[in-house]
Amino acid sequence: MNDGALGPGPRTRVRRLATKANYDERVIYSILDEARLCHVAAMVRERPVALPTLHARDGRTLYLHGSPSNEILKSITRDGEAFVTATLYDGLRLARSGFESSIAYRSVTVVGAAREVTDMTEKARVLSLFVERVLAGRAEEVRASSEQELRLTMVVAVDIDEASAKVSSGPTEDDEHDAALPIWSGTVPARLVFGAPVPDSNGAMATGDIEVPPSVAALLRES
Amino acid sequence: MNDGALGPGPRTRVRRLATKANYDERVIYSILDEARLCHVAAMVRERPVALPTLHARDGRTLYLHGSPSNEILKSITRDGEAFVTATLYDGLRLARSGFESSIAYRSVTVVGAAREVTDMTEKARVLSLFVERVLAGRAEEVRASSEQELRLTMVVAVDIDEASAKVSSGPTEDDEHDAALPIWSGTVPARLVFGAPVPDSNGAMATGDIEVPPSVAALLRES
Incomplete structure (x- = not known):
């Protein structure tokens, strides 16, 4: 593969609608980083399954995390x-x-070698990456992870060995025989917006009195 | 399983964070119907993969579609x-x-028997369901499917034999030792909104002159 290209390889080559395929790592990383969750495929009890989870990218490594009993x-x-x-x-x-x-x-597809991260310092660093993935700027606002919490979390590093993106965008592509039909054709963009924060009311301290933190304020400004 | 319950079964039992589990078919169907795409797991070249695709539910059947060469x-x-x-x-x-x-x-997980739908009348009906899934009210606005288009589309029916939902919502759940910390804790809701439609400018007919159709108008009113 060329510099800056993460594919195609045998498992990530876009086979259907190949005109939508993109193997540029900047495109692939921008999609991975914008996506607020991913789906991981695996064999569980001898059958293929896929489940949603959070992911955090650091360079060419994609991290996943969960309970040590996560199948x-x-x-x-x-x-x-x-x-x-x-x-x-x-x-x-x-x-x-x-x-x-x-x-x-x-959409992006990543295939790569997976290994558990067991070093506690490395785990602490990766868990901060996950907090940042949930909300940029949040890692420095929360209490630091305890050793017990690190032990209760399994962290897996996936090397981004091979990846591809598939992008469907731009104007509609009507069949030439259809273009003259008196039917509206066009696109409607969608985006995610965030609403008013709801402070927790269960704490010993009424958090409603604490100002909305910089991380949430920045999110709402951008939304 | 009880009436109105689609699980748990061996492949859909929620094993992690079981307090978030729900097997009520109304909950499961409402999530499936609100989701604008799904991910399907399968064995491809002897490895588990998952890819995004559209889905359309009709009662206890979930339909998928794609090219006949879709792996x-x-x-x-x-x-x-x-x-x-x-x-x-x-x-x-x-x-x-x-x-x-x-x-x-x-999130929802569905496991069930899968079979190809080959009857042309049934395929035409299911393809209309997909158009409705892309946008409610759109099926009656578009040109009807041609026989050629039906042949170029593979339709798969999945029986919803077993399903589960997992819902993470409500206030934050701080550890009791953390509740007194002077750190803001709370939730921030997110939702999808649709923006201004962009009419196609490539058609033989300038569709900008055609009014935005009822389907799109309704979407924008609700958004």
Whole structure:
């Protein structure tokens, strides 16, 4: 593969609608980093399953985490390989035919070697990455992880050995015979917006009195 | 299983954070129907993979569709069983510790018998369901499917034999020792909103002159 290209390789080559394929690592990383969750495929009880989870990227490593009894994490570390996919829904692409109508989306597929991270310092660093993934700026606002919490968390590092992106965007692509039909054709963009924060009311201290932290304020400004 | 309960069964029992588990079919269907895409797990070239795709539910049947050369669809019809998961991102749950901080989400897992739908009348009906899934009210606005288009589309029916939902919502759950810390704790809801439609400018007819159709107008009113 060329510099800056993460594919195609045998498991990530886009086989359907190959015109939508992209192997540029900048495109792949931007989708991975924007996606707020991913799905991990694995063999569990001898069958293929996929479950949603959080992910955090650091350079060419993708981290996953969960309980030490998480069956997907146990399966991929046992197999030594992980398949991760992340998808962003970007809106509607409404052609004049049902056949050409679909959604706008960006998706990424990553395949790579998976190994458990056991070093406690490394685990603490990665767990901070996850807090930052949940909300940028939040890691420095929360209480630091305890040793007990680190022990209760399994962290898996996946090397981004091979990856591909698939992007469906731009104007609708009507069949040429349909273009003259008096049917509206076009796209409708979608985006995620965040609403008013709801402070916890259960704490010993009424957190409603504490100002909304910088991390949440920044999120709401951008939203 | 009881009336109205779709699980738990051996493949859909929620094993981690079982307090978040729900097997009520109304909850499961509402999540499936709100999710704008799903991920299907399958064996492809002897390895577990998962890819995003659209889904359409009709009663206790979940439909998938794609090209006849789609490897996931070929794999699940060959195996006779499908594993489908759909996840909705609902926002942030920001506790005082990183350990208890995460996202609000609703996810569903469906396992069931998979078979290809080959009857042309049935395929036409299911393809209309997919258009409705992309946008409610759109099926009656678009040109009807041609026989050629039906032949170019593979439709797979998955019986919802067993399913489970996992819902993470409500206030943050801080550890009791953390509740007194002077750190803001709370939730931030997220939702998808649709923006201004962009009419196609490539057609032989300038569709900008055609009014935005009822389906799109309704979407924007609700958004």
